[in-house]
Amino acid sequence: MSSRVNSSAPNAESDDRVDEVLDLLRESGGRVTTSRRILLRCLFDDESPHRTAEELAEQVQRVAPDVHISTIYRNLEELERLGIVVHAHLGHGPATYHLSSDTHGHLVCENCAMAFEAPEDIFEELAATALRDFHFVIDPRHFAVLGRCASCVNADAT
Amino acid sequence: MSSRVNSSAPNAESDDRVDEVLDLLRESGGRVTTSRRILLRCLFDDESPHRTAEELAEQVQRVAPDVHISTIYRNLEELERLGIVVHAHLGHGPATYHLSSDTHGHLVCENCAMAFEAPEDIFEELAATALRDFHFVIDPRHFAVLGRCASCVNADAT
DNA sequence: ACACAAATACGACCTGAACGCAAGAAGCAT
């Protein structure tokens, strides 16, 4: 079994990547702290591509209960400045964070909040039109496109 | 001069439309109150297509200072249920409200918050692709598409 | 004019997030 499913036990591969980021952090004048290491381990596990700060905090706190939620916010902000993570808004409610290497657009159902990860190329024509008509460069990843998923459309129809 | 520019003095045309909505409200079991009448007059004037609840409250309070912000919220909610107004999220910050007859998509600059009203047809291909690939019906009006406007792109480049 | 349901003003409360500050820890030089 080579695919990773559950990484509550950190594996060597993602540990390496965590260390890479921590090196980057140190090189940029930052410091390697345990809360940062744990947060990065969570981000590099494959549990969910759309975790809120609060969800990440809970996950970190399962290992280190004293890590404060504001530390999570600040570290996510720092990691975002370094380009390691990005956040996206999937409609109402809290922002979600994920690795910037795993960036993608989102289609989110207004009714059931189901989120679909959309390959970036479905935005190509819109990007071209916006640029042509408004000289506007769209960023289709930071905010989700809302709408209705198939099952909620069906439910509406009946 | 036939085009309407500033309606701090309410005109007959929009007063008629206000009365129409108030009739609708009464027919649906609601009551005609002064705060509702004033709010509707604000919505039917042409001052801005993107007003927040707070901005509308200020405008209402210039005429009736005792109208509470929570009344504005509740009345906007009621008007939205009746299909008279809709709200949209133009990125971070408060939602904006406008008449549902004046609905449109938005392109909003992440940098300067400038909002462009986008005709709905620029979303056509995206809508078709989302439907084909994800059976997803997009609603491009409720949430803005974020990005960078021309002048901020230029500013970035230098 | 009356009774009753619907709105209102007001304040308390809520979520998601940012901030100020004193205390603690990381990294560097020695």
Add this chain to the structure above:
DNA sequence: ATGCTTCTTGCGTTCAGGTCGTATTTGTGT
């Protein structure tokens, strides 16, 4: 190993945007 400096952290406070509970007022059909 030991300071020294600067970065981080925990904690509480504060903020924005909005919702909710409640006593009181007000619109409306009769």
